[in-house]
Every structure is written in structure tokens, then in C-alpha cells.
Amino acid sequence: MNDRIPLKRALISVSDKTGLVEFARALAARGVELLSTGGTARTLRQAGLTVVDVADVTGFPEMMDGRVKTLHPVVHGGLLALRDNQEHMAAAKTHDIDMIDLLVVNLYPFEETVAKGAAYDDCIENIDIGGPAMIRAAAKNHAFVTVVVDVEDYSAVLAELDRNDDRISYPFRQRQAQIAYARTAAYDAAVSTWMANAIGEETPRRRTFAGKLAQGLRYGENPHQAAAFYTDGSARPGVATARQWQGKELSYNNINDTDAAFELVAEFDPSEGPAVAIIKHANPCGVARGTSAVEAYKRAFDCDRTSAFGGIIALNTVLDGETAHAITEIFTEVVIAPDATDEAKEIFAAKKNLRLLTTGGLPDPAAPGLSFRQVAGGFLVQGRDNGRILRPDLKVVTKRQPSEDELNDLLFAWTVAKHVKSNAIVYARDLATVGIGAGQMSRVDSTRIGKRKSEDMAEVLGLSQALTIGSAVASDAFFPFADGIEALAEAGAKAVIQPGGSMRDAEVIETADRLGLAMVFTGQRHFRH
Numbered sequence: 001m002n003d004r005i006p007l008k009r010a011l012i013s014v015s016d017k018t019g020l021v022e023f024a025r026a027l028a029a030r031g032v033e034l035l036s037t038g039g040t041a042r043t044l045r046q047a048g049l050t051v052v053d054v055a056d057v058t059g060f061p062e063m064m065d066g067r068v069k070t071l072h073p074v075v076h077g078g079l080l081a082l083r084d085n086q087e088h089m090a091a092a093k094t095h096d097i098d099m100i101d102l103l104v105v106n107l108y109p110f111e112e113t114v115a116k117g118a119a120y121d122d123c124i125e126n127i128d129i130g131g132p133a134m135i136r137a138a139a140k141n142h143a144f145v146t147v148v149v150d151v152e153d154y155s156a157v158l159a160e161l162d163r164n165d166d167r168i169s170y171p172f173r174q175r176q177a178q179i180a181y182a183r184t185a186a187y188d189a190a191v192s193t194w195m196a197n198a199i200g201e202e203t204p205r206r207r208t209f210a211g212k213l214a215q216g217l218r219y220g221e222n223p224h225q226a227a228a229f230y231t232d233g234s235a236r237p238g239v240a241t242a243r244q245w246q247g248k249e250l251s252y253n254n255i256n257d258t259d260a261a262f263e264l265v266a267e268f269d270p271s272e273g274p275a276v277a278i279i280k281h282a283n284p285c286g287v288a289r290g291t292s293a294v295e296a297y298k299r300a301f302d303c304d305r306t307s308a309f310g311g312i313i314a315l316n317t318v319l320d321g322e323t324a325h326a327i328t329e330i331f332t333e334v335v336i337a338p339d340a341t342d343e344a345k346e347i348f349a350a351k352k353n354l355r356l357l358t359t360g361g362l363p364d365p366a367a368p369g370l371s372f373r374q375v376a377g378g379f380l381v382q383g384r385d386n387g388r389i390l391r392p393d394l395k396v397v398t399k400r401q402p403s404e405d406e407l408n409d410l411l412f413a414w415t416v417a418k419h420v421k422s423n424a425i426v427y428a429r430d431l432a433t434v435g436i437g438a439g440q441m442s443r444v445d446s447t448r449i450g451k452r453k454s455e456d457m458a459e460v461l462g463l464s465q466a467l468t469i470g471s472a473v474a475s476d477a478f479f480p481f482a483d484g485i486e487a488l489a490e491a492g493a494k495a496v497i498q499p500g501g502s503m504r505d506a507e508v509i510e511t512a513d514r515l516g517l518a519m520v521f522t523g524q525r526h527f528r529h
């Protein structure tokens with residue numbers, strides 16, 4: 001194996017021309033001959049560099065709207081020939097094939113074209129064929145050829161040449177080959193996912209997901225687990241696209257919780273007022289609306305002050321100084337908001353460990369998308385839970401109709417319950433959660449936990465009684481038995497929202513009527529596991 005190989009001839013064919021001229025100039029200065037396709041060659045010539053056209057090497061013009069440029073044995077032979085194989089080299093000589101030592105290719109912007117919402121034919125035209133073919137050839141022959149597919153690697157190539165007397169080492173070529181195959185795989189994943197959507201294929205026979213390393217993580221959910229954060233290129237505002245202003249690097253659990261917090265708070269339209277969610281272990285321990293961000297925060301905090309310690313806070317509005325000040329009164333891991341005022345940033349600057357993230361916007365809760373999770377031997381894929389219930393969707397099933405205020409609280413609690421691990425029970429009053437029971441194997445247990453937490457907080461706040469008394473309550477799934485309704489009544493709830501659909505609905509409704517509760521059915525379930 002030739003460990004260190006000099007670069008004599010490079011083929012450069014790039015759609016993204018960022019950094020191209022500087023890189024090519026640095027290569028030329030090291031005596032590398034440059035070979036290029038149409039647009040790339042033009043850019044290099046305009047910068048005063050000497051370039052050989054691929055068309056002159058192949059003897060064929062670029063044709064068919066660029067569909068055929070580099071697809072030629074003179075190119076692929078130069079990339080694939082084994083330099084230590086006499087027969088390969090003899091064939092190259094016979095057919096006038098010169099070796100290519102470095103391939104620099106970035107592909108037609110297919111992903112960007114799809115993201116812009118381009119028409120079908122436009123997307124098709126942006127599927128690169130010649131580029132991936134060359135990348136895969138060069139990567140296969142990394143024993144002799146260096147392949148570069150990311151602009152961010154240009155400086156690494158030059159540093160490698162500086163380190164090694166203008167040569168490229170074998171480990172470097174191996175690393176580049178791995179990156180190259182991951183790039184073409186991600187590209188084809190994007191193409192096949194787009195096609196599945198375009199033809200309405202919800203369960204394609206083969207599915208490929210791809211990600212780009214955003215951040216290596218110190219560890220995973222626990223210190224003995226290796227971990228990293230990969231992004232999928234989606235522009236959805238959230239933890240993956242946010243700007244971090246201060247604080248330590250986010251951890252695996254921080255990223256998971258921050259995502260849960262921001263996706264939850266984004267359910268609340270900022271034009272209807274501020275909302276704040278506080279998350280612990282991916283479950284909310286307080287969510288509230290308010291006339292100001294600080295009021296929303298304080299009301300969310302008052303749901304469960306004990307659990308809020310070390311939590312993740314999300315706002316659907318700009319983080320202002322007053323709210324930042326209130327947040328700094330206890331230890332918080334992460335705050336995420338669409339934006340933050342300079343005053344808020346200054347206040348946080350004193351808390352070195354507190355991470356502040358801004359996203360520039362809110363994700364659309366109704367947007368379609370996929371979510372997936374791993375199981376032994378495979379993964380489960382489903383549409384993201386973008387189900388939303390509006391007032392006209394509600395069916396009142398009890399004798400008592402919910403009041404206007406109760407209806408507002410029911411829909412608020414329902415929205416929060418969608419983001420609570422099942423079995424989820426959410427008690428709410430005046431658009432603030434007052435008791436949350438999460439992640440229990442029995443719905444009655446979740447009901448009781450929410451009640452107990454509310455009673456504990458009543459003591460902390462010096463209230464004469466728990467705020468669940470007179471509350472509206474949401475259940476993420478139907479009540480299989482009447483005992484859940486009895487437990488809610490015991491907690492003092494006055495109105496209930498739930499999907500309905502149990503075999504024993506009649507019994508459940510009868511119990512609600514007997515206990516004087518108003519109950520509405522949504523016809524939609526929000527399991528979350």
C-alpha cells in the first residue's frame with residue numbers, strides 16, 4: 001500500500017463554488033494540474049487559473065443539459081485504475097487514460113431544490129448522476145485516489161499536504177472515502193424519500209435516513225454510552241438549528257429535553273399571548289399562558305416548583321429581561337426561545353452554566369413529517385403527531401355543558417397532554433397546568449399523581465386547597481373504566497376532555513353525569529411513549 005501519494009492531477013466539478021477558487025489556487029501552486037467541467041472551469045479561468053476542460057479530455061462535448069459530462073472511460077479509468085496493477089496500467093496506456101489523483105465534487109443541489117418546493121421535473125433535473133458515479137469510483141480506489149465532497153474539507157486537504165511534503169496519507173484517503181460514501185448514500189436517501197412523498201408511497205419497501213454530524217457528545221443518556229448529534233438538514237426551527245449564545249455544550253439529555261420543550265410551546269400561537277413550558281426528562285412539569293412572558297413563566301413554575309429545578313424552559317415568544325431575571329432565581333439547564341433581548345442575554349451572562357438558545361422562529365405544529373424509533377432488529381416509522389383539535393371537533397357527551405372558561409382550559413390541557421408520556425393526565429386552570437401525571441402504566445395512577453402534586457404545591461404556595469379543585473382535565477386516551485372519572489372527581493376536577501371510544505363509554509359518561517362533571521370527546525388519541 002502506497003501510504004503517501006503526491007497529487008499530480010485533480011478533477012474538480014462542483015455545484016457549490018464556495019471556497020473553490022482559493023482551494024484550486026492552492027492546489028495549482030503545489031503543481032497540481034486542474035481538470036474541470038463547464039461552470040467550474042469557467043469560474044477558475046475567470047480567477048486566472050489554468051484549467052483543462054473535461055470535454056477536451058473525453059473528446060465529447062458536455063451534452064443533454066449536462067446529463068452527460070464526465071461519464072466516460074477516460075474519466076472513470078483515471079479514477080479506478082490500480083496503479084500497482086500492470087494490466088490496469090497497460091490498458092490505461094493503450095486507451096490514453098491519464099490518472100486522476102484527487103477528485104473534488106459536490107453534487108447538484110437536490111436537497112435544496114426540494115426544500116424550495118420545486119416542481120417534479122425540476123427536482124428530477126437536479127438529481128446528479130455523473131457526480132455520484134465519480135465519487136463512488138474515487139472512494140473505491142482510495143488506495144490511490146483522494147476524494148473530497150465537502151467544502152469544509154478543503155482546508156483539511158491543504159493542511160494534510162503541508163504536513164506530508166505535498167502528499168496525502170492513506171488514513172486521510174480512507175477517512176475521505178468513508179465521508180464520500182456517506183454523502184452519496186445521504187443524497188440517494190433524499191432522492192428516494194422525496195420520490196416516496198411525490199408518488200404518495202407511505203410505506204416504501206426500503207427506507208433510508210441520513211444525518212450529518214452536528215456535534216460529538218461527551219456521552220449519551222448515561223456516561224458509559226457513546227453519543228453524537230446528527231442533523232437531517234431540515235429547516236424546522238428547533239434545537240438542531242438554534243444558535244447557542246452561552247453555556248456549556250448541550251448534552252444528549254439536554255438536546256432531547258430541549259426538543260420536547262420547544263415542540264410543546266410551539267403549539268401555542270404567540271399572537272394569542274406568551275406561553276412557557278418547563279420540561280424534565282422529556283415531560284412537562286409546568287406549562288402556562290400569561291399576559292406577559294414573565295407571568296407565563298411564573299405560572300408554569302408554580303405547577304411543580306420542585307421538579308422545575310434543573311429544568312429546560314421554552315418560550316413561544318421573545319425572552320425579555322424580566323423573564324430572564326425570574327428564571328435565574330433557580331438552577332435551569334437550558335432556555336430556548338425564538339429570540340432574546342440584549343437585556344435578557346446580559347442577565348444570563350452572569351450564569352455561566354445556563355445555555356441560551358434562540359431559533360429565529362417557531363416550528364409549525366401542523367406540519368407533516370416522520371418520526372421513528374429503534375427496536376431490536378429494526379425501526380418503527382410513523383407520521384409525526386400533528387393532530388390538532390379545535391372547538392368544532394369537540395362532542396359534549398354529558399348532561400352538563402362545559403362553560404366557556406372550562407372549554408378554554410380543556411383545549412389547553414389537551415394540547416399539553418399531547419406532549420406528556422402516556423398515560424397522561426393534565427389538570428389545568430386559567431390556562432396553566434396545576435397537576436400533571438405522566439408515564440404511568442395505569443391511568444388512575446396518573447390521575448392520582450397529578451392530584452398529589454397539586455396538593456403538594458398548594459402547601460408550598462400556602463393555598464387553602466389544591467388547584468385541581470375546580471380544574472379542567474385532559475386524558476391522552478380514553479378511560480377504560482369509570483374508576484378514572486371517579487378519581488378525577490375526587491381531585492375536584494369539574495370538566496374532562498378525552499378521546500372517547502372505550503367499550504365502557506356509556507358507563508364512563510353515566511359516572512361523569514352522576515358526579516356533575518362536564519365531559520367532551522375529541523375522537524383523537526395522543527399516545528406518546
Ligand SMILES: NC(=O)c1ncn([C@@H]2O[C@H](COP(=O)(O)O)[C@@H](O)[C@H]2O)c1NC=O
Pocket residue numbers: 013014015016036037038039040041066067068069070071105106107108127128129130131132
Ligand atoms: N452528468 C455528468 O456526467 C456529470 N458530471 C459531473 N456532474 C456534476 O456537475 C456539477 C458541476 O457542473 P459545472 O462544473 O458545470 O458547474 C457537479 O455538481 C457535478 O457533480 C454531472 N452532472 C450530472 O449528472
